[in-house]
Amino acid sequence: MSSKRKIAPSKLERKNYKWIYLFLLPSFIVFVTFYIQPIFTVFYTSFTKWDGFNKPKFIGFTNYINMFGNTAFRYSLKNLLLWSIIAAVFHVGFGVLVAFAIFKKPYGWKFTRAVFMIPNVISAAAWAMIYRFMFHDDMGMINNLIRKFNPDFHIQWFYQSPFAFIAVTLTWLFYAVIVTLIVLNDLFAIPSDLFEAARVDGASDFQLIKYIQLPLCRNAIGTSIIASITARVAMYEQIALTTAGGPGDDTMNLPVILVKSIMDLKYGYANANGVIMFILGLFILWLINKLFKMNESVY
Amino acid sequence: MNFKNSGKILSKVFTYILLLFTVIISIFPIIWVVMSAFKDNAMILSDPFSLPKQISFEPFVYIFSKYDFARYFVNSFLISVSSTLVALIIFAMGSYVLAKYDFPGKNLVFILYTVTLLVPAQSKAQPIFSLIMKLGLYDNIWGVALVYISMGLAISTFILKPAFMAVPKSLDEAAVIEGANFFTVFWKINLPLAKGGLATAGILMFLGNWNEYFYASILTSSDATRTLPLALQFFTEAFSYNYPRLFAALTVVILPGIVLYILAQEQVQASVASSGIKG
């Protein structure tokens, strides 16, 4: 019995390699066709002066040096840091909270789950526009509501410091349905006998959450954090269609700089920005993977 | 006992406040937009809360008489559904082997797939545009669909890999002992058991494709290939001074997605929610 077991896997593994690479092939073709060249171009041209058409001219690290000297870039890094923390703690936290609330299946849980999805059904562009109108001083709901209590209230949310940062944050802060769905998925996957066993041992709701549900949702939460922080790195519409990075550079971020540089025909500089986004993303991936031990199966 | 009860009530109250808050922030903005579409300019500006006094369909009549929304809807639908289905199968296969098997280059492939999330759309524009041109798919909805297949690579790998990891290996082994081959193990055992993840990844990819604007705008040119997000863009620049029409256009563009979602959500949520996985 035992000897048979030792031989079987190795045979299986070898036989499997064919299958494994066959399975990997289609997605790898997608990767090669759509991503290899852009990644290569981004890295290579970030060391050049390039107008996007004529031959790039090699200029070493000049783009990077210029970038770190620019105020917009420094503001972007500061904003990104703040937004990442807000995303990881409050955005993901809110999504997890809603997931736990829904998991208990209170009255109306299905409705809530369905409705929570709706803002994500709409494009980021449309949503940004809706928010611009919601925060509009004359016709927006927010200010008109506040004016019912304080008639002299006038704030141009997207255009005054420090409100612009807050308003941009509010366009995404609570819309964490993806987090909720991913976490719910893992919650529902927890074997029910685990709960029953814990209940028999007299565990409270809080203990259940702390010792069973949260640890077993580790992967889901890690995934959510990665997804939500990388979404902050790549956030574009929410800013471009509301504040455009203003007032001044208050709500600047890397993609806004990138698009602006392209507008100025500075493709090399734009791609140096892209490289920084890339490196930041890799760092976040690595960090969250380590923190949440995401490569190990939870069971 | 008393303490425990009040704690329970408190947690109940908190739960419902949370749910109520979630519902309000999710649908109130949309109700407001739809409501505003039926008002006139002056009412939108002076009294944003009131219900429309006399319902005016003028903005909608105008929009529908000038634009072929049925076509835009069909285009969006065909592009999104086809690209999502193809992408789901391709990425499920990839994520499955990444989740379940050890092989040389595994970590590298995983890292490469996930970093694709970080390549800015503007940097990809040039190579993708030239590819579509070479394939002769410019101004063709299948060209757009082809590009959309690639979009979900990172996010679906994120979601599908853990989903397959959650399927117990013991089930695979049992099936192998019973004589199932590699493909059968994937198709008959893992795929059904990972349907929650598949549904989530599918929804996310569908929504991404449904709402995508940038590539649709550079890869198409005629009215026949226009998608809904493109149509919205035509309105926003044009009607920017005419709020009722702008709100009507917003309504017309966002409602099909919402209706589609409501129609499909029973199935979607059911498959996400089904807890029989470990059954």
Added chain:
Amino acid sequence: MRLTKLLKSGLALGLCFGLAACSGGGASSNTSGDSSKAAESGNSQETKAESDGKEIELKIPTYLAGENVGATFFLPQVERFNEKYAGKYKVVVEEVVQDSYAEKIKQLAGQNKLPTLVHSPGSGGIDTQWFKQVILDNDMAYDLTEFAKEYPDVSASWIEGSKEFCTVDGKIICNPLIVLRPIGLYYNESLYKPEKDIRDMSMDEFISGLGDNKFAFMTSENAWTSSLMLAALIANEEGGVDLLNNNTSEKLWDYNTPVMVSAVGKLQKLLQNNASSNTVGAAYADAANAFMSNNAALICNGSWMASEFNEDAKDKWSNGFDGKDVKTTIYPGNVALANPKAYGDFWISNAASDEQKEAAKAFLAFRGSKEEIEAYILAEGGNAPNIEYSDDFLNKLKENNILYQLDQSMNKDTKFVATLGDILPASVADTEFGKLLPKLIDNSLTPEQFCAELTKKAQEAKQ
């Protein structure tokens, strides 16, 4: 099992929608790239086209379509052209969102697949810098010198300054302007009655006479209405006219000059004392609404806004606003904003086939004919200095009160100056200027600091 069910129902749903859409309204859900629009509209002409068998079809991707303000004139013009040249040429308009027009042209240029007719730099987001570096340096624009000889009537109407500007290395690389559309300002006479014609006032006289009247300024988007006022302020400074007019080609990169600082200082005062309450954060829509709801007495804008004050645009008016009260004139110090040193309206791609070029030239010539130019001025305003107007046209112009007023407000001493959009680098004009304005309004930046910040942004754009 459930999954396959899900997929099946998804497909079924798709089919349902597909069928519903097909049966309803007969909109073919045609999936091939062929423009079925062309097929539909081509039906009526099919017989003609077949009879001589060589109608040349010219596709023009343009933002002057759909809801764009320019479409109201451009689309009927295309129809008139198609009618006149039925069987010979046929222009097919492909509607492009203004925001993505430039990006699309850039991509098509990269593949050497430019459309035959392309909008000129300075319009549709096409960047002047890009045009020089990519199109001119690689000889991708067709030389219109032959065209000028072929159609002497048209080339005789070209504005001299524009023709010079479009001539690079002896080649005419863009179709020069025939019509200049000077930008002035509108004021609401029920709120603000100037003591004399604003044109004849000095800037200080004008500002002190404003009283409590408000301008519909903006700070969002490209802060268009505010930037026009700044240009007028600069033109009224010592040496300001030269500053604006001598930098259209190479752009202006340094704003730390006394002229700029002084003009910005005056703009700051105006923004603080004479700006409508919604100025901070106002997009063009907000500014227009402020004016058309009696919340602002003045707005700086071009002649194309005139149609908003016609009776048939009434649904946009509110709060007792009446279009009849609106008067128009140019800026104090006899200044009007217009830049003849511009790249005109269209250029032709060198890579196009001879047939396509021929059709494009015919279209440009048609647009440049006297009748079309007059029709254009009646629709969008402006004047054509080298065209002898017909009496019929002059009578019609008088009927259109506002456009006539603007036309009459200019005399031979009027100074024409370029706008900020013509002299600032693209990203500074389009975003940075507006983004810094709120900081000027709330005094977190002095005029000197504002100019220094703007200079920094321009330098960064140059790096």
